[in-house]
Amino acid sequence: MKKEIIKKHPLAIRWFHWVNFPVLGIMIWSGLLIYWANDVYRIGFGDTTLIKFFPKSFYDTFKINGRLSEGMAYHFLFMWLFFLNGIAYVLYTIFSGEWRDLVPIKGSFKRSWQVLLHDLHIRKTAPPITGKYNDAQRIAYTAIIVMGIGSILTGLAIYKPVQLEWLCWIFGGYKMARIIHFILTIGYVLFFLVHIAQVIRAGWNNFRAMITGFEVKKIKEETVAEEPKK
Amino acid sequence: MANIFKTIFTSNKKLNIDQQIMKKTVVSFFFFFVFAGAAFWGWKWLRKQPMEPGSEKNRTSAVLRKVLNTNEDIFKGLLSKNNLAKEYPRSKAANPARVNGYLGLKTKLDSNWAMNVIKANGDTLKIKLDDIKKLPKIEFAFNFKCIEGWSQVTHWGGVKFSDFVKAYGLGTESAMNYLGLATPDKQYYVGIDMPSALHPQTILCYELNGMTLPMDQGYPLRLIIPVKYGVKSLKRIGYMYFDNKRTPDYWADVRGYDYYTGL
Known part of the structure; x- marks a missing residue:
């Protein structure tokens, strides 16, 4: 078995990824401190509540209670890092051409189902991959950018709802903008859970690439032997 | 273990593929943990800032x-x-x-x-x-x-x-x-x-x-x-x-x- 070092993630991508991780974490935490002050959202029908956001035990566990001013102060500091890092990432992917690996292509939606079935061990073979990522990844990594833009715009709408009334209007009003801002946050948490599961499933070689930038490719000896001798 | 580090960082000979992988990995992880440590230290610093005076429930520094x-x-x-x-x-x-x-x-x-x-x-x-x-x-x-x-x-x-x-x-x-x-x-x-x-x-x-x-x-x-x-x-x-x-x-x-x- 011969090994080869293959470049996978440019330094800029790794940098943006690892900056975003703690920053988004702090945004979610400080967002919870803010949300607590008016925690009216739930999933249910009529008077029946299936999921309440959030139960008292959740607040107690994470010490969320009575920290609105603190939450706002941190949220309105780290929003800048989240925003600037996100902008830098998007600009980098555009100018470096990395975007080609990150956006869905023809047949991506169909193949992403096949990826899902394969990952759930329902389907034996994985569909072919064009570029760096499979089609489920293409959709996920594009969706997360759309979500990020959505968080910034809904956040801005509820931050300055009078001066940016038109922005509130786009999202269906002040209350709806706050709801969307919240749902997107739940979306990040779900993304994170799947992301972590997939990273564990993919293994060390894949994870190491997000820190070192390279992946190790193993090449069978036979193919090497076929090369003409000097 | 110490021998491997000595080889990959001080040897003048061309490293084999496993040594190259090891060297790149060690260097990258070193910098990763340095930056992660710096970020964590920055966060601790921010959290440790004294709160504004004259207020019992003020949590803003x-x-x-x-x-x-x-x-x-x-x-x-x-x-x-x-x-x-x-x-x-x-x-x-x-x-x-x-x-x-x-x-x-x-x-x-x-x-x-x-x-x-x-x-x-x-x-x-x-x-x-x-x-x-x-x-x-x-x-x-x-x-x-x-x-x-x-x-x-x-x-x-x-x-x-x-x-x-x-x-x-x-x-x-x-x-x-x-x-x-x-x-x-x-x-x-x-x-x-x-x-x-x-x-x-x-x-x-x-x-x-x-x-x-x-x-x-x-x-x-x-x-x-x-x-x-x-x-x-x-x-x-x-x-x-x-x-x-x-x-x-x-x-x-x-x-x-x-x-x-x-x-």
Whole structure:
């Protein structure tokens, strides 16, 4: 078995990824401190509540209670890092051409189902991959950018709802903008859970690439032997 | 283990593929942990900053206060007299309107109530409700927004603050940077930047839903300022004053909130 070092993630991508991780974490935490002050959202029908956001035990566990001013102060500091890092990432992917690996292509939606079935061990073979990522990844990594833009715009709408009334209007009003801002946050948490599961499933070689930038490719000896001798 | 490190970092010989992988991995992880450590240290530093003095529930440090003030400088440029809070049909207004605080209302209201307007030269004007009512009245329903996150369409009536300062010859005062208001017992007080106070929807309010203000909504006279969160809409005005420096603000000074809280 011969090994080869293959470049996978440019330094800029790794940098943006690892900056975003703690920053988004702090945004979610400080967002919870803010949300607590008016925690009216739930999933249910009529008077029946299936999921309440959030139960008292959740607040107690994470010490969320009575920290609105603190939450706002941190949220309105780290929003800048989240925003600037996100902008830098998007600009980098555009100018470096990395975007080609990150956006869905023809047949991506169909193949992403096949990826899902394969990952759930329902389907034996994985569909072919064009570029760096499979089609489920293409959709996920594009969706997360759309979500990020959505968080910034809904956040801005509820931050300055009078001066940016038109922005509130786009999202269906002040209350709806706050709801969307919240749902997107739940979306990040779900993304994170799947992301972590997939990273564990993919293994060390894949994870190491997000820190070192390279992946190790193993090449069978036979193919090497076929090369003409000097 | 030490031998491997010695080989990959000091050997002059060309490294084999496994040694190359090892070297690149070690170097990358080293820098990764250095940066992660620096970020963690920065976070600890931020969390350790001493809280602002003189406040039992204030959880805002000087660093965070600086950030809030910088955000104010960046976003106050958005404030325009032409950007009005959206007005709703009065039929959409909540009745009764939500009552969300009793700060400054716990003492008995003096039957001789008058608003004390402290002028720049130190004189105090005592202005009765009937005098206020002589000025042109405006009414509107808008989505009142609380800093806690809830909002409610409510219908208010009163006198534009900008009309009030003109009528009472408070030109010098309204040219200053900040307006201050306090309840008669001085238990609740707010500070407001003058451009927001002079916004055309900022009113000295004496009516809710077309009726006299209820006691718990700030009878006889309160502020309604749609370009701010509800915390600035002080109930039961006892004192009005002006300053070029920031006037005291309960939620900013004692409880660690942003001073500006502009919407």
